[in-house]
Amino acid sequence: MVAFGKKLKERQIEEWQEYYINYKLMKKKVKQYANQIETGVLDHRNVLKDFSRMLDNQIEKIVLFLLEQQGILASRIAELNEQRDTLQDHPDISKITELREAYREVGRDLLKLLFFVEMNAIGFRKILKKFDKRFGYKFTDYYVKTRANHPYSQLQQVFKHVGLGAVVGAISRNLSDLQERQGSYLSIYDQPALPLQDPVVDSLKSAVDRLTHSTNLLNFLGQHALIMQEELPTAEEHADDQRYHFMSLLLNLANTFLYMINTYIIVPTADDYSMSLGAAATVCGIIIGSMAVAQIFSSVYFSAWSNKSYFRPLVFSSVVLFLGNVMYALAYDLNSISVLLIGRLFCGFGSARAVNRRYISDCVPLKIRMQASAGFVSASALGMACGPALAGLLQTKFKIYKITFNQETLPGWVMSIAWLIYLIWLWISFREPALETEVNCAPQESKAGNDKLEKGLVQPLLLTAAENQQDIVEDQELDESEEAPEESCRPANSIGSAYRLLTPSVKVQLLIYFMLKYAMEILLSESSVITTYYFSWSTSTVSIFLACLGLTVLPVNVVVGSYVSNMFEDRQILMASEIMVLLGILFSFNVIIPYSVPQYVCSGLIMFVSAEVLEGVNLSLLSRVMSSRLSRGTYNGGLLSTEAGTIARVIADGTITLGGFLGQSKLLNVTLLPSLLICVASIIATCYTYNSLY
Numbered sequence: 001m002v003a004f005g006k007k008l009k010e011r012q013i014e015e016w017q018e019y020y021i022n023y024k025l026m027k028k029k030v031k032q033y034a035n036q037i038e039t040g041v042l043d044h045r046n047v048l049k050d051f052s053r054m055l056d057n058q059i060e061k062i063v064l065f066l067l068e069q070q071g072i073l074a075s076r077i078a079e080l081n082e083q084r085d086t087l088q089d090h091p092d093i094s095k096i097t098e099l100r101e102a103y104r105e106v107g108r109d110l111l112k113l114l115f116f117v118e119m120n121a122i123g124f125r126k127i128l129k130k131f132d133k134r135f136g137y138k139f140t141d142y143y144v145k146t147r148a149n150h151p152y153s154q155l156q157q158v159f160k161h162v163g164l165g166a167v168v169g170a171i172s173r174n175l176s177d178l179q180e181r182q183g184s185y186l187s188i189y190d191q192p193a194l195p196l197q198d199p200v201v202d203s204l205k206s207a208v209d210r211l212t213h214s215t216n217l218l219n220f221l222g223q224h225a226l227i228m229q230e231e232l233p234t235a236e237e238h239a240d241d242q243r244y245h246f247m248s249l250l251l252n253l254a255n256t257f258l259y260m261i262n263t264y265i266i267v268p269t270a271d272d273y274s275m276s277l278g279a280a281a282t283v284c285g286i287i288i289g290s291m292a293v294a295q296i297f298s299s300v301y302f303s304a305w306s307n308k309s310y311f312r313p314l315v316f317s318s319v320v321l322f323l324g325n326v327m328y329a330l331a332y333d334l335n336s337i338s339v340l341l342i343g344r345l346f347c348g349f350g351s352a353r354a355v356n357r358r359y360i361s362d363c364v365p366l367k368i369r370m371q372a373s374a375g376f377v378s379a380s381a382l383g384m385a386c387g388p389a390l391a392g393l394l395q396t397k398f399k400i401y402k403i404t405f406n407q408e409t410l411p412g413w414v415m416s417i418a419w420l421i422y423l424i425w426l427w428i429s430f431r432e433p434a435l436e437t438e439v440n441c442a443p444q445e446s447k448a449g450n451d452k453l454e455k456g457l458v459q460p461l462l463l464t465a466a467e468n469q470q471d472i473v474e475d476q477e478l479d480e481s482e483e484a485p486e487e488s489c490r491p492a493n494s495i496g497s498a499y500r501l502l503t504p505s506v507k508v509q510l511l512i513y514f515m516l517k518y519a520m521e522i523l524l525s526e527s528s529v530i531t532t533y534y535f536s537w538s539t540s541t542v543s544i545f546l547a548c549l550g551l552t553v554l555p556v557n558v559v560v561g562s563y564v565s566n567m568f569e570d571r572q573i574l575m576a577s578e579i580m581v582l583l584g585i586l587f588s589f590n591v592i593i594p595y596s597v598p599q600y601v602c603s604g605l606i607m608f609v610s611a612e613v614l615e616g617v618n619l620s621l622l623s624r625v626m627s628s629r630l631s632r633g634t635y636n637g638g639l640l641s642t643e644a645g646t647i648a649r650v651i652a653d654g655t656i657t658l659g660g661f662l663g664q665s666k667l668l669n670v671t672l673l674p675s676l677l678i679c680v681a682s683i684i685a686t687c688y689t690y691n692s693l694y
Contacts, residue, residue: 291345304672
């Protein structure tokens with residue numbers, strides 16, 4: 001991870017350098033204050049007064065320069081407007097083209113100014129955060145409230161970019177009026193739903209969206225996918241446009257959707273299938289988990305493969321999944337549980353989720369990357385719900401020649417046909433993006449949704465414990481200024497080197513991710529066995545229950561992403577979700593009273609929904625504190641989180657099979673006990689870690 005001060009210096013517009021926040025000086029000043037307080041040279045009151053004055057001076061310098069530049073842009077637009085009025089009386093196509101390009105040039109200069117504002121806003125948030133962390137104050141709250149609510153507020157110029165919106169509007173309107181409108185005299189104000197197709201206006205809109213942080217839900221869903229994005233703005237955001245292809249993105253999302261269906265379509269019938277082949281019902285744990293076992297290895301080689309190609313891994317994935325599902329279906333007539341397990345292993349070896357993530361991270365333009373990330377999460381959630389629902393519809397039995405089609409084999413046949421159709425679509429429509437010829441080793445800080453700038457001044461610049469941990473890492477790296485730049489941005493080249501880059505906070509969040517995936521896998525994988533034993537549920541009833549659980553994913557994310565995350569800090573939501581998962585596990589135990597449907601359904605719903613909330617918030621925090629070296633290469637942050645979750649699923653499915661040796665009457669409590677212990681351990685680790693950060 002490269003320190004923010006270094007990145008700020010490298011990305012500054014050269015002729016404006018003297019007007020940026022002096023981040024390096026202010027950071028040294030914070031350290032100096034700490035030493036002076038320890039030695040008794042200054043007291044806390046003098047420190048607060050001096051630091052406030054320094055912040056005021058820095059903000060005033062930026063705001064005065066910002067107003068000056070806005071005035072220059074406004075004057076240029078006024079001059080161009082006079083030329084436009086002249087051309088209305090005497091139209092000239094060549095001059096209209098020149099005038100349109102002149103407006104675009106003003107737009108490009110405005111874009112530079114928006115980058116200037118954003119970088120300074122990030123710098124102020126970080127230095128305030130450092131001050132709070134160093135001295136244990138809530139100085140940020142005091143400073144922002146007193147400055148933002150004042151009638152002569154200069155802070156609003158930085159964080160609310162007052163006046164810049166009007167300049168964006170003037171450029172957009174005039175470019176729109178100069179377009180050929182086929183005799184229409186309507187302006188952009190009369191038809192706001194019709195977007196202006198101009199690259200400069202698109203770039204301006206993207207920059208303004210970052211400043212206003214107008215996509216809370218999309219950011220939350222995007223963080224759920226752990227697809228990392230850059231914190232600082234860059235003027236080369238259009239570079240990815242040449243690699244982006246909408247149909248290729250759609251094919252990646254379809255791959256994610258089908259794979260999640262493939263994972264969960266067998267859950268309602270896996271116990272019946274194992275008994276049909278002469279095994280115990282609890283062998284369903286091995287059947288379901290074998291796919292996850294293979295995914296542990298497939299995630300690594302697919303991640304490495306995606307460094308060179310996206311098309312070939314997706315083709316390989318489709319072929320392997322087609323073969324795996326055919327083997328799964330044929331195992332019934334072959335009366336071979338070995339063929340069944342090999343088929344499921346093949347399905348796991350075809351897991352291309354690492355490729356899907358990398359395509360979005362590397363090939364989708366920054367301006368729509370968050371929407372694509374949200375689409376990835378939505379496709380996963382929809383597939384998770386559709387899998388069991390589809391299994392519930394396949395309640396039939398017939399034979400064609402000597403091949404049996406029933407509720408056990410139909411999931412395999414249906415998915416093999418689906419993957420064959422997908423393979424044809426992929427072959428026809430996918431466009432391989434051009435490989436990057438140059439490796440940009442410029443310092444970057446990749447954190448999904450980390451500093452997409454402030455949501456406004458209602459809750460501005462609020463601290464989170466994850467960001468405190470990020471600053472600890474940054475402090476260490478700032479002190480190591482002699483470190484070679486190429487070393488600081490080199491991606492991890494092994495699992496071991498990736499693990500060494502993990503801070504204690506990241507390790508705790510990976511433990512939380514392991515815990516929630518373990519608890520969810522126990523609930524889902526043993527649902528058919530448990531409900532058949534206690535309640536005599538049919539396959540259709542189990543399918544409906546699992547589908548209903550899956551359908552809660554998106555509504556829960558909507559509520560958390562749009563409302564809850566704006567009311568509470570992430571660490572508070574994290575702790576509350578962990579406690580709710582713990583309560584769901586406790587309520588699921590069969591201890592004294594006869595086990596009932598309401599107890600099972602309510603406790604399962606509490607556990608599953610809480611785990612979904614926990615997953616989104618945990619991955620959001622995880623993406624903020626993970627080293628930028630884990631945002632690229634084979635052994636990236638997405639791979640580490642995937643491996644942690646997959647290993648949890650493997651252990652959970654193995655626990656179900658091992659617990660079956662004690663009898664189905666004890667299976668529920670035996671499998672819930674490890675969930676309880678891991679959940680308690682994660683809560684203790686969370687409390688210890690975040691208390692130490694504060």
